[in-house]
Amino acid sequence: MLDLAVLGLLRKRPRHGYELKARLVELGFARVSFGSLYPALRRLEKRGLIEALRQSGRRKAYRLTDLGEQEFARILGSTDHDEDGRFNMRLAFFQYLEPPARLRSLKRRRSHLVSRLQNAQVALQDEIAAGSGDHYTAALLQHNVASTESDISFLDQLIAYARSEMAAEAPRTLTGGKK
Amino acid sequence: MLDLAVLGLLRKRPRHGYELKARLVELGFARVSFGSLYPALRRLEKRGLIEALRQSGRRKAYRLTDLGEQEFARILGSTDHDEDGRFNMRLAFFQYLEPPARLRSLKRRRSHLVSRLQNAQVALQDEIAAGSGDHYTAALLQHNVASTESDISFLDQLIAYARSEMAAEAPRTLTGGKK
DNA sequence: GACGCTTTATATCGATTCGATATATCTATA
DNA sequence: TATAGATATATCGAATCGATATAAAGCGTC
Numbered sequence: 074m075l076d077l078a079v080l081g082l083l084r085k086r087p088r089h090g091y092e093l094k095a096r097l098v099e100l101g102f103a104r105v106s107f108g109s110l111y112p113a114l115r116r117l118e119k120r121g122l123i124e125a126l127r128q129s130g131r132r133k134a135y136r137l138t139d140l141g142e143q144e145f146a147r148i149l150g151s152t153d154h155d156e157d158g159r160f161n162m163r164l165a166f167f168q169y170l171e172p173p174a175r176l177r178s179l180k181r182r183r184s185h186l187v188s189r190l191q192n193a194q195v196a197l198q199d200e201i202a203a204g205s206g207d208h209y210t211a212a213l214l215q216h217n218v219a220s221t222e223s224d225i226s227f228l229d230q231l232i233a234y235a236r237s238e239m240a241a242e243a244p245r246t247l248t249g250g251k252k
Numbered sequence: 253m254l255d256l257a258v259l260g261l262l263r264k265r266p267r268h269g270y271e272l273k274a275r276l277v278e279l280g281f282a283r284v285s286f287g288s289l290y291p292a293l294r295r296l297e298k299r300g301l302i303e304a305l306r307q308s309g310r311r312k313a314y315r316l317t318d319l320g321e322q323e324f325a326r327i328l329g330s331t332d333h334d335e336d337g338r339f340n341m342r343l344a345f346f347q348y349l350e351p352p353a354r355l356r357s358l359k360r361r362r363s364h365l366v367s368r369l370q371n372a373q374v375a376l377q378d379e380i381a382a383g384s385g386d387h388y389t390a391a392l393l394q395h396n397v398a399s400t401e402s403d404i405s406f407l408d409q410l411i412a413y414a415r416s417e418m419a420a421e422a423p424r425t426l427t428g429g430k431k
Numbered sequence: 432g433a434c435g436c437t438t439t440a441t442a443t444c445g446a447t448t449c450g451a452t453a454t455a456t457c458t459a460t461a
Numbered sequence: 462t463a464t465a466g467a468t469a470t471a472t473c474g475a476a477t478c479g480a481t482a483t484a485a486a487g488c489g490t491c
Contacts, residue, residue, distance in 0.1 A: 075447085075448085089469075089470090090469070090470065091468065091469050091470080092469095094469095098371070099371075099375040099378075099393075100375070100389075100392065100393070100396075101372065101375075101392065101393070101396040103368075104335070104448095104449090105448085106448070106449055106450065106451095107450095107469090107470075107471085108448065108449055108450065108451085108471095108472080108473085109447070109448045109449070110448095111470065111471065111472085112447080112448085112471095112472095113447085113448090116447095129457095130455090130456055130457065130468095130469085131455065131456050131457080131468080131469050131470060132456095132468090132469065132470090133469090133470075154479090156283070161392060164388050164389075164391070164392050165388070165389055165392055167386075167388035167389075168386045168388060168389070175388075189282075192277070192278075193280065196278040196279070196280075199278075207346075207347045208413060209343050209344070209346035209347060209354075209410070210279075210343075210344055210346075210347070212343070212406075212409070212410060212413075213279065213280065213340060213343050213344055214278075214279070214280070216406050217279075217280040219402075219406075220399065220402065220403075223398075223399065223402060224399075227391075227395050227398075230391070231388070231391060234387060234391075254476080254477085268440075268441090269440070269441065270439065270440050270441080273440095283477095283478090284477085284478095285477070285478055285479065285480095286440090286441075286442085286479095287442095287443080287444085287477065287478055287479065287480085288476070288477045288478070290441065290442065290443090291442095291443095291476080291477085292476085292477095295476095309439095309440085309484095309485060309486065310439080310440050310441065310484070310485055310486080311439090311440065311441090312440090312441075333450095432491105433490105433491100434489105434490085434491090435488105435489095435490095436487100436488085436489090437486105437487085437488085437489105438485105438486080438487075438488100439484100439485080439486070439487090440483100440484085440485080440486095441482105441483085441484085441485100442481100442482080442483080442484105443480105443481085443482080443483100444479100444480090444481090444482105445478105445479100445480100446477105446478080446479090447476105447477080447478070447479095448475105448476080448477070448478080449474105449475080449476070449477080450473100450474100450475090450476095451472105451473095451474100452471100452472085452473090453470105453471080453472080453473105454469100454470085454471080454472100455468100455469080455470080455471100456467100456468075456469075456470100457466105457467085457468070457469090458465100458466090458467080458468095459464105459465090459466090459467100460463105460464090460465090461462105461463095461464090
């Protein structure tokens, strides 16, 4: 996932490690640590996907190479492994995906969340049925259900938006699109 | 975090690895893998915190030792490092914490989320101000804000509950508690 | 009752990531 | 120019990931 993040952020403009970290925090990926980021930079450099532009003082800015751009497109285009952080990272780079690919990715994510919701609902019902009497465990399970529901409705908004984009972009329907 | 999870689940009753994994999934910790779980079991066994009860076929159930129970209490009592999964795991074992410790933990978590919310709000405003025009990045940042807000109100409910527990349990006020 | 099939269950392993610590460089300011 | 705090990179053992291997148990079915 870090590879995608680094390549994606460098696609816009060169940055050094510290800047990358700062942007990741802004985007909500506070978990990525320097202990994974710096090794990732060296890994990517060794693979020729990014290259260093030596600069002032201690900073070492990197830029994306052509090879790196290809690899970024490849990772972004590959079917996503359904994990929360993974999906959100992908979302941050949706601008680099074609609208149809966006829609596919969103639908896939949605169905994953729906099945997660079902599991969460069952777990909650089982807990209530078992009547263990632990309010906090029940609250945790209730929260899992609620936040998954909220994620699904968030996705539904995105799906609606992606559909409208496609309608606007490819107006080759009988109605004869405008613009 | 896995250590806390394993010890906490075994505190209730003996289980084998596969059962532990299943319960973790129910509780919403789908991310823990067998590749971390089984090594963790051996680590904990070597430290004398759990011990195996050989059983039918391939299953190897473990039970918590006295030493393990002490260590569990120690970990649960130690100040939590603010990370989402960490906190939720703790919540799953709140039943083993004293009400005042519960309240302290909840408040600490709340203030952490409030500062995260502020950062998320700033990031969203900055993105809007920058006017990059990428709807998906903006949506991601908006979602970060919304879900953090929702987490805070979830915590507020828990805090209210924890307060009511303490009021009910230690009714040594002037009003003279009932029960 | 032996044949496949799926589920249950543990193990293993290289690569990645964590988390804590160390250290160097800038910047302000007194 | 000392000192402090923010910026920036590096390092390293331990934990975790994720994918794969293996094997026993359960189960229909012919």
